[in-house]
Amino acid sequence: MCEKKGLLAVEENFGCVAECGCGTLHVTVGPVSVAVDGQALRRLHELLGAAIGKLDSAEFLTPQNFNWQSSHLAVRKVLKIKH
Numbered sequence: 001m002c003e004k005k006g007l008l009a010v011e012e013n014f015g016c017v018a019e020c021g022c023g024t025l026h027v028t029v030g031p032v033s034v035a036v037d038g039q040a041l042r043r044l045h046e047l048l049g050a051a052i053g054k055l056d057s058a059e060f061l062t063p064q065n066f067n068w069q070s071s072h073l074a075v076r077k078v079l080k081i082k083h
Contacts, residue, residue, distance in 0.1 A: 017041075 002020035010016040015029035025041050027034045036044065 002022045002024065005019040005021050008017040008019055008025070015027070018026045018028070020026065023037070024035050025038065027036060027041065027044070
């Protein structure tokens with residue numbers, strides 16, 4: 001992570017969202033941290049909101065209705081992975 005600019009959100013014993021000086025947002029849940037830009041964070045919010053809506057209504061996508069490969073490629077474009 002670059003120099004921390006500030007915490008945007010914290011959920012104790014769960015995770016946080018921190019902003020770097022470079023504008024990257026670091027979303028951490030448990031041991032997993034993902035670096036995204038503001039647009040990707042908004043898309044993640046929409047994705048999780050849709051999942052919660054489906055979970056609440058017990059509607060699930062069948063394997064024929066989604067394509068993991070296309071989702072993976074879209075996410076890979078916005079993630080900054082450090083080794």
